[in-house]
Structures are given as C-alpha cells and as structure tokens.
Amino acid sequence: MKKKFRQLTGLLLVMILLVSSLSGCQTKDSKTSQDEGDSGQTQNVTATPADTEKNEDVTLKFLMCWNGASSSGMSDSVNSLVAQKIKEATGVSIEIEYITTSEVERLNLMFASGNMPDIVNAPYWGGTNAETVAIKKAAKEGLLLDLKPLIEKYGDNLKSALTTGIAVGYKENDINDPEFEGKQYVLPQQAPATNEDVLNWGGGLYCRKDILDALNIDPASITSADALYDLMKKISEGGFKDINGKDVIPAGAWGDGWDYVEFWRPFRQDRREEFDYIDGKFVYRANNPAVDDRVLYMRKLITEGLFDPECLRQSDTQGKEKMATGRVAIIGNHYFHIRDFMNSTLYKTNPEMQYIAIGPLPWSDGKTNVVEMPDRNGTPVMFLPSTCKNPEAAIKVLNYINSDEGQLLAYYGVEGEQYEMVDGKPRMKQEWLDKYKANPKELQEMGIRSTFTDMICLDKRLSAYGELQPGDAENPDVWYEQAKSVRQIEFLSGYTIKDVTKNYPMKDEISSLIDWNAYRDATERAYFADSDEEALEILEQFRQQLRDGGITEYEKWVTQEMQKPEYADYIY
Amino acid sequence: MKLSKRYLLRRIWRYRALYIFILPAVVWYVIFCYIPMYGLALGFKEFHFNLSIWDSPWAGMRYFNQFINDRMFWPLLQNTVIISVLKMVIGFPAPIILALMINEVSNKYFKKTIQTVTYLPYFVSWVVCIAVLVKFISPHDGIINNILVNVFHKDAVYFMGEKNWFYPLVLFTDIWKNVGWNSIVYLSALSGIDQQLYEAASIDGAGKWKSMLHITLPNIMPTACILFLLNIGNLLKAGYEQIILLKTPGNSALSMILDTQIIQQGIQQGRYEYATVAGLFQSVIGLILVIIVNKITKKLAEVSLW
Structure with missing residues (x-):
C-alpha cells in the first residue's frame, strides 16, 4: 500500500514537471488574446471602411523603431490628453511601442517573424543603408501595404509629403524605388515644408561656458585642431569639477561615441560619405591620407588623457550619467539633443554649466561652411505592414494628425487650454510655458511635443508658427542663435554621388x-x-x-x- | 530479434517510473533542439520574409562560401580558438579546485556561506556582471583605479581598452561567474567516494595531501573527463554575450570572434542565412572534436560518452 502510494505521488510529480516544462509552448494566438484581455482596453476591431466612418473605436499599434526615442515619449499613449483628443476626432487610439535594440535588428526580426504592428516609423536613409535594405526587401516581398490608394481616398493631408522637401535622387531611388513598380510603400517624415523650415541642427562641438569663462577663452577662437588641443590641455590642468566635485574629462561623447566625429572635422572633407575628392580623383574614405593625421591626433588625445577612451563603446546610460553631471567639458553633438537632455538634467541645478558652440573648426580643405541640401536626402519613414488590422483607420488617423488642427494639438495641446492663437500663430499660455521650461517631461506625458509629432510628415514649425519651441518667438533661444552663427549653412540641391x-x-x-x-x-x-x-x-x-x-x-x-x-x- | 524487443519493452515497463522521470528532458530536447534543426536548411536557402524556410528558394553553398572566404574568417577563427582554449586550460580546473577546497572545510556554516556566495554570480546575467565590472575598473571613479591613483600614485588604467588586459578580464569574469555552479557536479562526485578508502589510507599512513592525490582525484577523474568532453564541443563557441560586452576598440584585434560576428554581421543585419551557416560550422566542428576526443579518452582513461 505504502509502495503504491509512493509510486503514485512520484508519477504525479513527474506529470506536474512535464506540464510546467511545456507551459511555455502555448501558441502565439492564445498568448495574444490573453494579453489583450489583460490590458483591459476595449479592442473593438473593425475591418470595413464603412464601419470606421462611424468612428468606432479602433486601437492601433504604432512601433517607434528608433532606439532611444522613448526619452521623448509618454508612458500612456492611449489616455494622455492629446491621445484623447485624437480619439475624439477619429475614434482611433494609438498604442505606442518603443524599441531598446538596434533599429535594423528590430526591423529584420519583425519581418522575419511576421509579428508586425499596425504602423511603423523607422529610419530610411536610402542607398545601401541597412534599415533601408530591410524595408525595401519587405516591400518587394509583399509585407508592406501600398499606400497610394489609401492616401488617395483618406489622406489628403499626406499627399504633399510624398513630393515636398525630399531630394530628387532620394525620391526616385528610395521613396519610389523603380522596383516598387509604381507602388507607394513608404511615407517620408520630418522633411521641411518650405525652405524656411530647413532646420540648422547646429551640429558641432560644444564646451561648458563656465569653463571657457574661467579660462578667459573666446569660443570663436577655437578654429584649428591645435587650438582645440590647447583648450583641452588647459581644461585638464585647470582642475575643473563636475556637479559632484569630480574632475572633469576634457573631451568625450554620449553613448557609443555619439557624436565624436565632430572632433575629426579638421581631418576630413565636408559632406563626404564613402568618397573623398583629392586632386581630381575619388578616393575611398579610409584611403584619404588625412585619416592618418586624424588617427594620430585622436591617439594623442587619448594617451594624454584628454579624450574619454571609455566613451567610444559606452552604453547610453553611462554616457547620460556623465552628461547629466557636467562631467565632460567638450562634447560633439547637435544643438537640440544637448539642449533637450540638459534642460531636464544639468541646467536645472547648474544653469551656469550651459554648453555653447565653439569654433567653427574648418574642414581639411579650409572651408568652414557646412554644405547641406535643403531637401532631405534620407528621412524617417512611416509604413503599414500587410498585417495592419485596419489600414483605413491608420491612414485616417495619420491624416488627422497631419491636419493643421492635428499638428497644433501635437505641438501645443488644446486651444484655449495650453495655447491661444495670436495673429494666426499659436502661442503657449504663460502658465504652460513656465511648466514647459521647468519640466518639459510634464507636457510630454500629456502627449504634447511627444511621439505624436513623429507622425507629422512635413515640418512647418518655423514657417507656420514662427518658432521651433514654445516661447522662442518672444524670447529667442540665444544659445541656439549662437550655435547657428557658428555653423553657417550653404545650400546645394540636386542629385548626389x-x-x-x-x-x-x-x-x-x-x-x-x-x-x-x-x-x-x-x-x-x-x-x-x-x-x-x-x-x-x-x-x-x-x-x-x-x-x-x-x-x-x-x-x-x-x-x-x-x-x-x-x-x-x-x-x- | 523479436525476443530481444519484447525483452526491451518488458524492461521499460519494469522501470517505467525511471523512464517517466526522463521523459520531460526528452520532450524538451525534441522540442527545443531537434525540431528546430530543420532551420539549418536556412543556411542553404535565400530567405524571403514572406515565405517559410522551406518555401524560400535554394541558394546552394553561396552563404557557406561567403562565410569561409570572408577576409575576417581566419582571424575570427583564431581568436575564438585562443579564448576557448584559455578558458579550458585555466577555467576548467577552477571548479575542481574549488570543490576540493569546499570539501575540506569542516565548519558547516562557513561551507554553506562560501557555496552560496560562489553560486550567486551564475544566476546574474552577463550584462549585469560586465556592467558591475565596468564600474569597478572604469578609468573615471572606478574603485580599482582610485586605489591605483590615490594609494599607489600611478596613472589610471583603462583596463577595457588595453589589449594586454583582455584575456585576464575574460578569464576572470568567466571563472567568477561559473566556478561555483560548475563545482556542484564535482561536490556530488566527491560525496560519492567511499569513506572506507580514506580510512584505509590513513591506516596506511597517508596524510591529507596523499589521500587527495591517490583517492579523491582518481575518483572524480571520470566526472572531469566527461565534463571536459562536453566542453570540447563548444570549442568554437567562446561565449558571445561575455565577449560582445567586453569588446572595445582597444581590444578588438583579440575580441572579434565567430560568435560576435554571427550576432553583429548576421542576426543584427538580417543576414540570417549567413548566421545559420556560421552556427552550423561551429556545431559541426564541435561534433567532430567531441568524437575524436571521445575516442582518445576511451583509449587512454577508459572514460567515454558512449
């Protein structure tokens, strides 16, 4: 009897073990339905256009396929103020997902597994760029929807984005790749609506102002690699501290070395990607003899402890940790990134540690201007995977966000509440402006100037609102103006190499x-x-x-x- | 023939409880190791997003040739083998030594504490382990560099960027993370040794050292051999998580290995065919090595997997 009992319990235990070890193998369908049940949201999915016209509730999944984009995102994209307004107007709720891996890895994984969201925003730099290759492959293999008929029918506000603000070569070869056979798979985003809207990103080197002041150095005097080296040397010997009282690192970068390329400027030619142009010949970038000088220069900086060796492969978090405390005196990046990050960290407690543009450092050919194309030669794009559960609703909601009303909602919030129109231009109310200046994150959480702006195709902030940021029109951002004066742009347009x-x-x-x-x-x-x-x-x-x-x-x-x-x- | 089959069935029925015990493991291997093997076909196909692995068109040996003829193939192979061999030579005996030491400890509480402390890192992911390490050895505020600079008045060292420090870091982290866990098998082997042997040895006048040399070691040798055999199969897999995380420009001449290439050039770039071929290559070489070494140990030490 006792033996039998022992056998039975043993058998029972084995069965439990077996069942539990297999419990991970449930099918995808059952998991999804459970997830949906758990989220507690109404998912009244409609399939026909007739239904959506009645504005029935639809929830669409939007993948923001940009690593790091979550920092400008919101924690609840369905119930935030802007999201609620969008839902009132269109019946569509947008669940936003952010990625934490590399963009190309996520795209490939998504296409290979077939587990795709309803709308995607991803990098599309054109040519042989890895993300572009993956998206084109997916389009040609039928994994993306042709947007043409949808935009024709439901997307009046999206039409101009297909032709405006994008360079001719990019448009012909990438946006409308001949192999797409006339179909429209991707919708460019972030291109300027008019020439006035072409953004000067202010990319370059920035130095902590309090350090420059203490050393009595004019930021405009840093016009050569030697001057830059001398500045670093002085910073290193000056005994400057960060906000925690630790020695500053003279020069460095954010995660993965972003964007220390700005330090190379005296050793490279402007606008060159694959090829440099030397004495009538096109030379692959690594074969340019100036690379030798750059390598030796960087080696000197690193061996003398002037450049943070860790930054080249440090994680995003490690980089931010250093930046938030003013640890690195000279950094390379574009103005907006530095401003947005520092506003919510370093500048809050130590406004004197303002980072200001230094230079300009000339290119190896002596020029100081930056050549840019007014039309974008690569943009983020939005596309709808073939599994999109309601393409009509997707285009309709994008169309709404791209309307004048929708854009104002995404950038300024609700009229009468967060902003009012003054001479036809939106101006944020003082109360909200103060909040925005004190903590931009608070407005972001409401959906204002958050990921919804990444659904706006053409950027018309300067031409239509007269300001990039709330408050800029009345009180121009002096340091952005300074950065622009350092980084003068020369425009060129046409086909490229x-x-x-x-x-x-x-x-x-x-x-x-x-x-x-x-x-x-x-x-x-x-x-x-x-x-x-x-x-x-x-x-x-x-x-x-x-x-x-x-x-x-x-x-x-x-x-x-x-x-x-x-x-x-x-x-x- | 028929008779032996019936005999086998009868034996299975007789020991059915044991067979049921082994069933979950068999099911696990079938589901997670044997069924996915059909995916190896991917290495010889041109993968289309919209088609299954089977339906994608055949590409023959194209990706295999690409992999073998890659300019990085030989340096990668060399780096991988060096790291694996180092781990085997230095990392392999570590758990044996730890087990022997733990076995000699007589205070129960001390023994338990040591065991827990050494097991712990095994359950922490590589990402966390390396993040902790990076904090410790960072040239800015890392505790090691703080001591170097403030106590010994030396210059701060960027350990992660110095290629001379790469192998010590790999071995140190590998041992730190795995030594406790790997010692469990040896501890159980040690507890299985007949105590009478030790008593007999002490009567014959053997001290602790002699007992260990002539009783303990020979008794755990079969276990060690089996584990060594199993490790040999992973010769071309030097541990991608650990190495990717330790890789910096300064040490990349040593830290580029097959595993990092598979992840970075294969999976991340969506070149799944290339990644499959590279993975298959690692496994086939591993299998061949296991067969050869199995033959050798069978002859020399009379220990073998089959």
Missing part, C-alpha cells in the same frame, strides 16, 4: 568591405595602439584588406563615371 555609386556592378561583393563599422573599428583600434608607428601599421593593414577586396577598382570606376557629362552637376 550616391545616385551614381549605387550602380556599381560589384556593389554586393564589396558591401561588407566598405561597411562603415569596419572602417570605424579599424581606425578606432589604431587609437589604442602602443605607438604611432603601430597605429599607422593597423591602418595600412586595413587598407591592404581593402585593396585585396577590390577597393581600387571601385575608386577607378567612380572616378571614371563621375567624369561623364551626364553626372557633371552631381553633388559630391
């Missing part, structure tokens, strides 16, 4: 060779070499690999092609 190099017959074979990361790895490895000679040797080894892989033929081909009369006015 990218529109030629894409035709190289061996492009697939050399794609891993000319990968930006391979170039970055090799040069950065050289920074950490034991001697200058070893550093140059590492570069030479990399160049040998390039030559073995066929880079010389590629350079020759590009140089020959670019001499053809039809490419004479192409920008390079």
Whole structure:
C-alpha cells in the first residue's frame, strides 16, 4: 500500500514537471488574446471602411523603431490628453511601442517573424543603408501595404509629403524605388515644408561656458585642431569639477561615441560619405591620407588623457550619467539633443554649466561652411505592414494628425487650454510655458511635443508658427542663435554621388568591405595602439584588406563615371 | 530479434517510473533542439520574409562560401580558438579546485556561506556582471583605479581598452561567474567516494595531501573527463554575450570572434542565412572534436560518452 502510494505521488510529480516544462509552448494566438484581455482596453476591431466612418473605436499599434526615442515619449499613449483628443476626432487610439535594440535588428526580426504592428516609423536613409535594405526587401516581398490608394481616398493631408522637401535622387531611388513598380510603400517624415523650415541642427562641438569663462577663452577662437588641443590641455590642468566635485574629462561623447566625429572635422572633407575628392580623383574614405593625421591626433588625445577612451563603446546610460553631471567639458553633438537632455538634467541645478558652440573648426580643405541640401536626402519613414488590422483607420488617423488642427494639438495641446492663437500663430499660455521650461517631461506625458509629432510628415514649425519651441518667438533661444552663427549653412540641391555609386556592378561583393563599422573599428583600434608607428601599421593593414577586396577598382570606376557629362552637376 | 524487443519493452515497463522521470528532458530536447534543426536548411536557402524556410528558394553553398572566404574568417577563427582554449586550460580546473577546497572545510556554516556566495554570480546575467565590472575598473571613479591613483600614485588604467588586459578580464569574469555552479557536479562526485578508502589510507599512513592525490582525484577523474568532453564541443563557441560586452576598440584585434560576428554581421543585419551557416560550422566542428576526443579518452582513461 505504502509502495503504491509512493509510486503514485512520484508519477504525479513527474506529470506536474512535464506540464510546467511545456507551459511555455502555448501558441502565439492564445498568448495574444490573453494579453489583450489583460490590458483591459476595449479592442473593438473593425475591418470595413464603412464601419470606421462611424468612428468606432479602433486601437492601433504604432512601433517607434528608433532606439532611444522613448526619452521623448509618454508612458500612456492611449489616455494622455492629446491621445484623447485624437480619439475624439477619429475614434482611433494609438498604442505606442518603443524599441531598446538596434533599429535594423528590430526591423529584420519583425519581418522575419511576421509579428508586425499596425504602423511603423523607422529610419530610411536610402542607398545601401541597412534599415533601408530591410524595408525595401519587405516591400518587394509583399509585407508592406501600398499606400497610394489609401492616401488617395483618406489622406489628403499626406499627399504633399510624398513630393515636398525630399531630394530628387532620394525620391526616385528610395521613396519610389523603380522596383516598387509604381507602388507607394513608404511615407517620408520630418522633411521641411518650405525652405524656411530647413532646420540648422547646429551640429558641432560644444564646451561648458563656465569653463571657457574661467579660462578667459573666446569660443570663436577655437578654429584649428591645435587650438582645440590647447583648450583641452588647459581644461585638464585647470582642475575643473563636475556637479559632484569630480574632475572633469576634457573631451568625450554620449553613448557609443555619439557624436565624436565632430572632433575629426579638421581631418576630413565636408559632406563626404564613402568618397573623398583629392586632386581630381575619388578616393575611398579610409584611403584619404588625412585619416592618418586624424588617427594620430585622436591617439594623442587619448594617451594624454584628454579624450574619454571609455566613451567610444559606452552604453547610453553611462554616457547620460556623465552628461547629466557636467562631467565632460567638450562634447560633439547637435544643438537640440544637448539642449533637450540638459534642460531636464544639468541646467536645472547648474544653469551656469550651459554648453555653447565653439569654433567653427574648418574642414581639411579650409572651408568652414557646412554644405547641406535643403531637401532631405534620407528621412524617417512611416509604413503599414500587410498585417495592419485596419489600414483605413491608420491612414485616417495619420491624416488627422497631419491636419493643421492635428499638428497644433501635437505641438501645443488644446486651444484655449495650453495655447491661444495670436495673429494666426499659436502661442503657449504663460502658465504652460513656465511648466514647459521647468519640466518639459510634464507636457510630454500629456502627449504634447511627444511621439505624436513623429507622425507629422512635413515640418512647418518655423514657417507656420514662427518658432521651433514654445516661447522662442518672444524670447529667442540665444544659445541656439549662437550655435547657428557658428555653423553657417550653404545650400546645394540636386542629385548626389550616391545616385551614381549605387550602380556599381560589384556593389554586393564589396558591401561588407566598405561597411562603415569596419572602417570605424579599424581606425578606432589604431587609437589604442602602443605607438604611432603601430597605429599607422593597423591602418595600412586595413587598407591592404581593402585593396585585396577590390577597393581600387571601385575608386577607378567612380572616378571614371563621375567624369561623364551626364553626372557633371552631381553633388559630391 | 523479436525476443530481444519484447525483452526491451518488458524492461521499460519494469522501470517505467525511471523512464517517466526522463521523459520531460526528452520532450524538451525534441522540442527545443531537434525540431528546430530543420532551420539549418536556412543556411542553404535565400530567405524571403514572406515565405517559410522551406518555401524560400535554394541558394546552394553561396552563404557557406561567403562565410569561409570572408577576409575576417581566419582571424575570427583564431581568436575564438585562443579564448576557448584559455578558458579550458585555466577555467576548467577552477571548479575542481574549488570543490576540493569546499570539501575540506569542516565548519558547516562557513561551507554553506562560501557555496552560496560562489553560486550567486551564475544566476546574474552577463550584462549585469560586465556592467558591475565596468564600474569597478572604469578609468573615471572606478574603485580599482582610485586605489591605483590615490594609494599607489600611478596613472589610471583603462583596463577595457588595453589589449594586454583582455584575456585576464575574460578569464576572470568567466571563472567568477561559473566556478561555483560548475563545482556542484564535482561536490556530488566527491560525496560519492567511499569513506572506507580514506580510512584505509590513513591506516596506511597517508596524510591529507596523499589521500587527495591517490583517492579523491582518481575518483572524480571520470566526472572531469566527461565534463571536459562536453566542453570540447563548444570549442568554437567562446561565449558571445561575455565577449560582445567586453569588446572595445582597444581590444578588438583579440575580441572579434565567430560568435560576435554571427550576432553583429548576421542576426543584427538580417543576414540570417549567413548566421545559420556560421552556427552550423561551429556545431559541426564541435561534433567532430567531441568524437575524436571521445575516442582518445576511451583509449587512454577508459572514460567515454558512449
């Protein structure tokens, strides 16, 4: 009897073990339905356009496929003030998901698994860029919806985004890739509505103002690599502290070295991506002799403790930790990123630690202006995966957000509450302006100037509102004005060299060779070499690999092609 | 033939309780290890998002050739093997030594505390482990550098960026994280040794050291051999999480390994075919090595997996 009992209990235990070990294997469907039940939201999904016209409740999942975008997001995208207003107008609620992995990884995973949201916003820089390649592959393989008929029917406010503010080459080859066969798979976002709206991002080097003041150095005097080095040296010897009383690091960057490329400016040519132009020849970027000087310069900075060696591969959090305490004296980035992050951290307690633009550092050819295309040659895009549960509702809600009313809602909130119209332009009420200046996050949580602005296709803030940020029109942001004066822009438009190099017959074979990361790895490895000679040797080894892989033929081909009369006015 | 089959069935029925015990493990392996093997076909297909692995068109050996002929193939292979061999030579004996030491401890509470403390890192993810390490050895405010600078008046060292520090860091973190967990098997092997052997040895005049050398070690040797055999299969897998997290520009000449290449050039870039081929390559080489080493140990030490 006792033995039998023991056997039975044993059997029972084994069964429990078996069941529990298999409990992870439930089907996807059952999991989703459970999730939906748990979320406690009404998911009255409608499938026909007739139903949505009655504005029945629809909840759409929106994937913000930008790593780090959550910092400008909101914790509740369904019940925030702006979301409620959008729902009142369209019947659509938008559940926003942010990613924490790399963009290309998420896109590929999403397409391969077929587990796709209803709307996606993702990078689409064009050409052989990895995200672009993944999105194009998905489009050609039928995983994206053709937006043309939908926009025709429900998207009057979206139509102009298909043609405005995007460079001609980008439009022809990427937005309307010939292989799409006339279908419209992606909707560009963030392009300027008019020339007035072309944004000067103020990308460059910034230094803590209190340090410059203490050293009595004019920010405009930093106009060469040597002057920059001297400044770092003085900072290092000056015994400056961060807000916790720790020694400052003279120079550094945010997570993953972003954007220390600004330190290289005296060693590179403006606007060059794959190719530099030297004495009538197109030279692959790594083959430019100026790279040697840059590597030796960076090596000097690192070995002398002037540049934070950790920053090149540090995590986003590590970077922010340093920035929030004013730990790094000189940083490279664009104005808005620095301002937005510091406003909610460092400037709150230590406004004297304002970061201001220094320079301009000239490019290797002596120019100081930055050449930009008024039309974007790469943008974020929105697209609808083929599994989108209600494409009509998706386009309708995007159409609403892109209406004048919708844009004001996303940027300023509700008229009469957060803002009022003054001479046809929105002006935030003082009470809300104070709140915004004190803590932008509070308004973000209400959905104002949050991810809903990432659903607006054309940026018309400057031309229509006269300001980028609330309050700017009355009190211009002096430091943005200063940054703009340092970074003067020269405009050029037309086709670019990218529109030629894409035709190289061996492009697939050399794609891993000319990968930006391979170039970055090799040069950065050289920074950490034991001697200058070893550093140059590492570069030479990399160049040998390039030559073995066929880079010389590629350079020759590009140089020959670019001499053809039809490419004479192409920008390079 | 028929008779032996009936005999087998009867044996299974007789020991049915034991077979039921093993059933969850078998089911687990079938579901998570055998069924997914059909995915290996992906390495020889051109994967389409809209088609299943089977329906995607065949690509032959294209991705395999791409992988083998990659300019980074040999450096990657070399780096991987070096890290694996180092882990095997230095990391493998560590849990044996720990187990032997724990076994000699007589105070029950001290023993339990040591065991718990050494097991703990195993349950912490690599991301957290390396994040903690980075904090400790950071050139800015890391405790190690603080001591170097303030006590010894030396310059701060960026350990993560120095290639000379790469292997010590890999080995240190590997041992720190796994030594406690891996010692469990040896502790159980140690507890299975017949106490009479020790008594007999002490009568013969053997001290602690001699007993360990002539009784303990030979008794746990079969366990060690089996574990070594199983480890050999992972020779080309040097641990992607750990290495990716330890990789910096300064040490990248040593830290680029097959696993990091699979993740960074394969999975992250959506080149699933390439990642599959590389993974298959690792496994096939691993299997061949296990078979060879199994043969050798069978001959030399009379220990084998099958």
